[in-house]
Amino acid sequence: MSGEKGEIYHPDHGHHYLFRDVAEFYDLSSLFSQRPGPGTNSLLHDLPSIDASFPAFADYFNGTSDHDTVYRSVDAPYSSNVKKEALHGMDHVTDGVICNTSSVSRADCGTGPATPNSSMSSSSSEAAAIDDCKIDSMVLKQEGDEEVKGEATTKVEEGDKAKKVNKPRAKGEKRQRQPRFAFMTKSEVDHLEDGYRWRKYGQKAVKNSPYPRSYYRCTTQKCPVKKRVERSYQDPTVVITTYEGKHTHQTPATLRGSAHLLAPPPPPNLPLHMGFHRDLLMSHLISSSMITAPMDVTNPSNGMTMPMNFPLQPPTQSANAPHSENQLTEYGLLQDIVPSLINQP
DNA sequence: CGGATTTGACCGGCGC
DNA sequence: GCGCCGGTCAAATCCG
Numbered sequence: 001m002s003g004e005k006g007e008i009y010h011p012d013h014g015h016h017y018l019f020r021d022v023a024e025f026y027d028l029s030s031l032f033s034q035r036p037g038p039g040t041n042s043l044l045h046d047l048p049s050i051d052a053s054f055p056a057f058a059d060y061f062n063g064t065s066d067h068d069t070v071y072r073s074v075d076a077p078y079s080s081n082v083k084k085e086a087l088h089g090m091d092h093v094t095d096g097v098i099c100n101t102s103s104v105s106r107a108d109c110g111t112g113p114a115t116p117n118s119s120m121s122s123s124s125s126e127a128a129a130i131d132d133c134k135i136d137s138m139v140l141k142q143e144g145d146e147e148v149k150g151e152a153t154t155k156v157e158e159g160d161k162a163k164k165v166n167k168p169r170a171k172g173e174k175r176q177r178q179p180r181f182a183f184m185t186k187s188e189v190d191h192l193e194d195g196y197r198w199r200k201y202g203q204k205a206v207k208n209s210p211y212p213r214s215y216y217r218c219t220t221q222k223c224p225v226k227k228r229v230e231r232s233y234q235d236p237t238v239v240i241t242t243y244e245g246k247h248t249h250q251t252p253a254t255l256r257g258s259a260h261l262l263a264p265p266p267p268p269n270l271p272l273h274m275g276f277h278r279d280l281l282m283s284h285l286i287s288s289s290m291i292t293a294p295m296d297v298t299n300p301s302n303g304m305t306m307p308m309n310f311p312l313q314p315p316t317q318s319a320n321a322p323h324s325e326n327q328l329t330e331y332g333l334l335q336d337i338v339p340s341l342i343n344q345p
Numbered sequence: 346c347g348g349a350t351t352t353g354a355c356c357g358g359c360g361c
Numbered sequence: 362g363c364g365c366c367g368g369t370c371a372a373a374t375c376c377g
Contacts, residue, residue: 200350202369215368219349300369350375360365 066108182242190214190229196247198227209233239320 185192191214198216206213211231218225225245232238 199348201371204367204369205353207366213367226368346377348376351373353370353372355370356368358365358367359364 179246180242180244182240183233183239185239186235186237187239188237190231192239192241193217193228194241196220196225206230206233211236218247218248220247 183192191198197219198212199219200216202215203212204215209230209232211233213228213230216229218227218229223245225243227244227249228240228242230240232240
């Protein structure tokens with residue numbers, strides 16, 4: 001494992017949680033599967049910069065995960081390794097995830113047809129969006145879950161105040177904010193295809209940013225999921241996509257109008273609900289992990305507000321190359337990396 | 346013509 | 362209390 005890395009960022013707290021390889025990513029993603037009830041999970045509560053009540057990582061997409069957690073904070077010095085090690089005892093990463101994801105990712109970012117196994121590939125548009133490999137990087141960003149944060153939440157960040165609706169509501173009734181999860185993606189396209197169908201319902205100018213924020217709703221009936229898309233004013237090449245809520249349906253975008261493109265169900269050894277989000281995340285992860293490292297470290301205005309002086313593997317060759325070259329080399333790198341992912345123990 | 350997008354208005358929370 | 366601002370609504374418009 002070399003060179004793969006990424007971040008999970010908690011904007012409320014201003015901390016990034018780094019992972020250096022895919023194994024660590026899954027450890028990290030496990031973090032988001034921690035959905036402790038009140039009074040549980042004291043280990044996580046002890047950690048300096050992450051909320052123990054994060055909803056399941058996977059839940060933002062299509063289901064739940066069974067992972068447990070390990071992570072790292074950039075701000076909090078890596079000395080949190082102590083806790084990390086303590087948390088390692090909780091790990092029980094699900095098997096089979098990486099393998100399937102990798103194949104999907106390769107297909108999604110390759111030039112050939114997507115693998116039929118991929119739920120991502122089921123949407124021609126999204127496949128195209130990812131196929132062109134405009135997505136250079138990604139940061140995973142957790143915005144917290146007010147519903148489960150409870151007392152642990154002390155302050156809600158700007159933009160995290162999804163609380164009002166114009167529809168009349170019962171007296172004193174507050175809108176319950178759904179769990180949120182945000183990606184920071186280096187991409188030329190604002191609205192990244194993610195396998196679901198979205199309807200834009202609003203656009204607002206963002207304070208202190210020249211770029212507007214767009215609001216989307218999942219078009220699936222009764223699905224409460226929304227997402228916001230905006231560009232980072234610090235780095236216009238970075239798109240911040242924030243998901244809110246949890247899809248109530250299993251099948252992504254292909255539900256409508258493209259039944260012929262529907263991917264076959266995932267292999268029986270994989271939970272159905274793991275299909276899409278895993279594919280998406282990993283496709284992003286893989287592309288980003290190979291490309292963004294040097295930029296993240298050297299470019300202070302790339303949309304990440306945190307210093308990037310974390311210990312990382314040396315950049316890949318593409319990492320030092322200009323973006324265009326990155327995009328060119330990504331295919332090969334991606335294909336190179338896939339076997340290593342598959343072979344993860 | 347139906348669905349998606351645009352865009353100005355409106356609502357409500359929050360800070361001062 | 363007031364103004365700012367994020368989020369949403371909904372009519373108008375666009376588009377396939």
